Amino acid sequence: MAKQQQNAISPVRENNFPEWYQQVVKAADMAENSEVRGCMVIKPWGYGLWEQIQGQLDVMFKETGHKNAYFPLLIPVSYLEKEATHVEGFATECAVVTHHRLELKDGKMVPAGELSEPYVIRPTSETIIGAAFARWVQSYRDLPLLINQWANVMRWEMRPRLFLRTAEFLWQEGHTAHETPEEAMEETRKMHAIYEEFLREHLAIPVIPGEKTEGERFPGALNTFTIEAMVQDRKAIQAGTSHFLGQNFSKAANIDFEGREGKREFAWTTSWGVSTRLIGTLIMAHGDDDGVIIPPRVAPTQVVILPIIPKEEMRESVLAACQQLAKDLRSQQVWGAPVRVEVDERDLGGGVKNWEWIKKGVPVRVEIGPRDLEKGSVAVTRRDGGHRDKAFIANEEAVAQMPDTLLSIQNNLLDRALAFREEHTCEVHSAEEFHAFFTAQNTDQPEIHGDLHWGTGADLPRTKMLCRKKAK
Amino acid sequence: MAKQQQNAISPVRENNFPEWYQQVVKAADMAENSEVRGCMVIKPWGYGLWEQIQGQLDVMFKETGHKNAYFPLLIPVSYLEKEATHVEGFATECAVVTHHRLELKDGKMVPAGELSEPYVIRPTSETIIGAAFARWVQSYRDLPLLINQWANVMRWEMRPRLFLRTAEFLWQEGHTAHETPEEAMEETRKMHAIYEEFLREHLAIPVIPGEKTEGERFPGALNTFTIEAMVQDRKAIQAGTSHFLGQNFSKAANIDFEGREGKREFAWTTSWGVSTRLIGTLIMAHGDDDGVIIPPRVAPTQVVILPIIPKEEMRESVLAACQQLAKDLRSQQVWGAPVRVEVDERDLGGGVKNWEWIKKGVPVRVEIGPRDLEKGSVAVTRRDGGHRDKAFIANEEAVAQMPDTLLSIQNNLLDRALAFREEHTCEVHSAEEFHAFFTAQNTDQPEIHGDLHWGTGADLPRTKMLCRKKAK
Numbered sequence: 056m057a058k059q060q061q062n063a064i065s066p067v068r069e070n071n072f073p074e075w076y077q078q079v080v081k082a083a084d085m086a087e088n089s090e091v092r093g094c095m096v097i098k099p100w101g102y103g104l105w106e107q108i109q110g111q112l113d114v115m116f117k118e119t120g121h122k123n124a125y126f127p128l129l130i131p132v133s134y135l136e137k138e139a140t141h142v143e144g145f146a147t148e149c150a151v152v153t154h155h156r157l158e159l160k161d162g163k164m165v166p167a168g169e170l171s172e173p174y175v176i177r178p179t180s181e182t183i184i185g186a187a188f189a190r191w192v193q194s195y196r197d198l199p200l201l202i203n204q205w206a207n208v209m210r211w212e213m214r215p216r217l218f219l220r221t222a223e224f225l226w227q228e229g230h231t232a233h234e235t236p237e238e239a240m241e242e243t244r245k246m247h248a249i250y251e252e253f254l255r256e257h258l259a260i261p262v263i264p265g266e267k268t269e270g271e272r273f274p275g276a277l278n279t280f281t282i283e284a285m286v287q288d289r290k291a292i293q294a295g296t297s298h299f300l301g302q303n304f305s306k307a308a309n310i311d312f313e314g315r316e317g318k319r320e321f322a323w324t325t326s327w328g329v330s331t332r333l334i335g336t337l338i339m340a341h342g343d344d345d346g347v348i349i350p351p352r353v354a355p356t357q358v359v360i361l362p363i364i365p366k367e368e369m370r371e372s373v374l375a376a377c378q379q380l381a382k383d384l385r386s387q388q389v390w391g392a393p394v395r396v397e398v399d400e401r402d403l404g405g406g407v408k409n410w411e412w413i414k415k416g417v418p419v420r421v422e423i424g425p426r427d428l429e430k431g432s433v434a435v436t437r438r439d440g441g442h443r444d445k446a447f448i449a450n451e452e453a454v455a456q457m458p459d460t461l462l463s464i465q466n467n468l469l470d471r472a473l474a475f476r477e478e479h480t481c482e483v484h485s486a487e488e489f490h491a492f493f494t495a496q497n498t499d500q501p502e503i504h505g506d507l508h509w510g511t512g513a514d515l516p517r518t519k520m521l522c523r524k525k526a527k
Numbered sequence: 528m529a530k531q532q533q534n535a536i537s538p539v540r541e542n543n544f545p546e547w548y549q550q551v552v553k554a555a556d557m558a559e560n561s562e563v564r565g566c567m568v569i570k571p572w573g574y575g576l577w578e579q580i581q582g583q584l585d586v587m588f589k590e591t592g593h594k595n596a597y598f599p600l601l602i603p604v605s606y607l608e609k610e611a612t613h614v615e616g617f618a619t620e621c622a623v624v625t626h627h628r629l630e631l632k633d634g635k636m637v638p639a640g641e642l643s644e645p646y647v648i649r650p651t652s653e654t655i656i657g658a659a660f661a662r663w664v665q666s667y668r669d670l671p672l673l674i675n676q677w678a679n680v681m682r683w684e685m686r687p688r689l690f691l692r693t694a695e696f697l698w699q700e701g702h703t704a705h706e707t708p709e710e711a712m713e714e715t716r717k718m719h720a721i722y723e724e725f726l727r728e729h730l731a732i733p734v735i736p737g738e739k740t741e742g743e744r745f746p747g748a749l750n751t752f753t754i755e756a757m758v759q760d761r762k763a764i765q766a767g768t769s770h771f772l773g774q775n776f777s778k779a780a781n782i783d784f785e786g787r788e789g790k791r792e793f794a795w796t797t798s799w800g801v802s803t804r805l806i807g808t809l810i811m812a813h814g815d816d817d818g819v820i821i822p823p824r825v826a827p828t829q830v831v832i833l834p835i836i837p838k839e840e841m842r843e844s845v846l847a848a849c850q851q852l853a854k855d856l857r858s859q860q861v862w863g864a865p866v867r868v869e870v871d872e873r874d875l876g877g878g879v880k881n882w883e884w885i886k887k888g889v890p891v892r893v894e895i896g897p898r899d900l901e902k903g904s905v906a907v908t909r910r911d912g913g914h915r916d917k918a919f920i921a922n923e924e925a926v927a928q929m930p931d932t933l934l935s936i937q938n939n940l941l942d943r944a945l946a947f948r949e950e951h952t953c954e955v956h957s958a959e960e961f962h963a964f965f966t967a968q969n970t971d972q973p974e975i976h977g978d979l980h981w982g983t984g985a986d987l988p989r990t991k992m993l994c995r996k997k998a999k
């Protein structure tokens with residue numbers, strides 16, 4: 056117990072959630088700040104998680120008929136200007152490219168070769184992709200056009216936080232063009248629903264789908280749908296958005312086509328995106344005071360095997376057993392793919408390694424030492440339980456049970472997050488009730504979070520209010 | 528025959544290879560120029576090919592112990608300056624970010640918020656990754672550090688050509704740090720060999736591995752190893768490079784560590800990369816006068832099924848048969864994965880569709896019409912044969928044979944490319960022979976290609992000279 060406290064994250068969640076978050080990311084070795092203002096380095100464990108998110112979302116996008124493509128990083132300023140609300144929304148946070156080379160002047164490298172028109176690094180790609188769509192779409196037969204891009208984007212951030220708000224981030228941006236507003240709205244809703252499903256089923260995060268108010272819409276959109284997750288400070292975080300853009304961008308970029316009646320018509324477009332912010336959301340939703348907890352479905356490594364080698368002469372046999380177990384586990388399938396296993400053979404003390412993996416949030420740790428070899432058993436510990444809740448299980452049983460164990464952890468994380476949200480949620484059904492609730496003195500003084508909004512979403516199942524009960 | 532000529536690419540390869548290349552890329556719908564100087568749009572068919580290349584290379588990198596990570600897009604100019612040869616090599620082609628917002632001035636958006644230190648968009652990441660490595664490496668126990676990044680980079684190009692030379696391109700850049708020069712050199716060679724294997728076994732392109740001369744080295748490297756492919760204009764193209772960086776970058780970025788003897792030492796580093804130029808190389812290596820030919824192993828779609836629907840009432844049964852065939856084919860495995868099949872259900876004439884897929888270079892086309900339904904057969908055409916060499920094959924047989932057909936096409940493309948190279952290659956064994964060869968009047972006037980170099984590679988199997996025999 057003393058050891059656990061020594062290694063745990065400080066501060067704990069209840070005392071200082073933002074600082075706990077920074078410490079957890081650092082302890083899990085997922086990302087770090089770089090010397091470039093607001094830009095992070097995503098380290099292998101963090102990037103491995105992004106690879107899982109990317110790969111699994113990509114399958115969902117392709118199953119719904121989308122294809123990936125790639126568009127220029129730079130956007131001429133004149134493009135951005137074509138949609139008035141859009142440029143206004145992004146002008147204050149654009150990295151601007153003004154020169155195309157460096158030259159030596161007074162012993163220092165300085166910008167040279169000034170561009171006749173400056174470019175911005177894409178903060179989002181509606182305008183540059185719109186220009187391509189205008190070339191690609193000639194007739195209603197070319198529609199719908201269903202494109203997705205995986206890319207880096209840049210929005211100059213004055214108050215960066217790893218994964219949550221960074222000047223550069225990785226994301227996907229879907230861009231589609233349709234013949235009718237109904238089809239475009241159907242697409243907007245479909246992707247909204249896919250995000251909700253992905254967070255629930257893959258990240259084990261229950262979200263509330265809803266619609267943003269006018270003031271919170273994407274600059275240039277007619278409607279913005281959002282999924283909002285409650286994390287452990289009882290605040291909501293926007294985890295993904297899907298925009299119905301109407302004809303705003305098609306008129307700005309001239310995406311028109313010959314309609315069924317032979318007349319020129321403007322296309323109806325949508326865009327939708329999620330980013331590396333999902334990683335921050337996941338950490339804040341599931342982490343505990345010992346570190347990150349990664350849902351098994353998206354964990355880069357689902358099971359880590361830790362060899363216990365008290366004496367040098369046992370090394371070979373213990374490592375051989377570990378490698379054999381890894382091989383056996385990899386022959387098991389879960390979520391349609393082989394179990395992802397790593398043997399940590401580094402020359403470090405067992406306790407150090409164990410704590411590293413706890414902080415990284417690997418779902419299952421398996422220890423094998425000489426005594427386990429004798430008994431033909433292994434020690435299995437789930438990350439979602441107590442760290443000393445080791446189960447000593449016969450080798451073959453551990454292998455056979457692993458898929459179920461991983462499924463069980465995944466379900467447990469979702470159930471926990473759902474219970475937490477339910478516990479900290481109350482429903483109001485009218486504007487009057489809303490006002491009454493937040494002015495009443497007997498409600499444990501809830502605080503409204505900045506992202507909170509009064510959803511309209513008439514045809515959405517129901518709109519809930521998330522309110523934060525103040526920590527004692 | 529008349530139809531084929533009508534649809535074929537103009538000009539043909541022998542008449543104007545550079546123009547043929549542009550036309551082929553366009554006809555295959557793989558990429559197009561954008562309005563952003565030197566930047567291309569990679570369209571779904573081109574990007575799908577990149578996804579295959581990326582996915583398959585990524586497996587090879589991970590199998591050799593590398594992990595992916597992500598580093599900032601922007602590099603402070605002062606970082607670039609730390610390695611003198613390096614900054615000199617890239618200064619003339621850097622996109623420079625000087626401002627962080629736009630503001631309205633006289634009705635126009637202009638750059639505002641000037642940065643105290645300008646950034647360049649990464650042309651390559653040795654310096655920014657070096658800064659991270661300096662933080663990560665403390666002791667010899669932290670080595671080797673084996674990192675790869677998939678990213679976009681930017682080098683301002685005055686004479687862009689789709690995939691071959693573009694201002695922005697996609698690539699991977701491996702960066703590793705080691706304790707000793709021997710280990711770093713072993714890594715440099717290992718990745719060089721992986722590139723050679725990937726081009727041969729996945730892209731069906733035989734390459735000549737060798738070492739660059741001093742003048743052609745990567746700026747800041749001690750050795751640069753290259754793989755050079757001969758394409759159909761009988762010129763060599765550099766397809767990938769692997770650099771031994773010695774301690775140049777570790778000294779510049781201060782990547783030092785406590786050695787086994789307790790002394791501070793500088794790490795030995797390497798870097799290695801391939802880019803979307805591989806797509807251009809592939810097109811130039813395998814394309815014919817009808818369009819692109821994509822090796823099956825990396826084709827986004829390996830088999831396209833084309834429904835033949837002469838009368839509307841047959842639509843349903845023909846489409847059902849196509850979908851069933853697609854399903855059956857997907858249950859077959861080739862190169863360890865299910866066969867990638869697409870049914871082209873678009874409402875277009877069969878001839879139009881057929882030619883689109885020829886130009887795209889899909890390895891196998893399968894047609895199914897009402898008569899085939901009656902006979903229980905399908906018409907199979909290989910892209911590497913004559914377009915009218917249709918094989919009418921019983922349904923089940925076509926399914927069972929498909930993996931072998933794809934393997935056979937892959938081998939055929941490699942054999943062809945190898946035979947072409949052998950035919951246009953002669954060996955010289957000394958500088959004297961080299962001079963004699965290129966001054967002799969009886970050699971059909973070979974031309975030396977700009978990328979050609981006199982390899983040193985003392986311990987490489989042998990160094991060949993590629994020479995171009997002038998077209999008649």
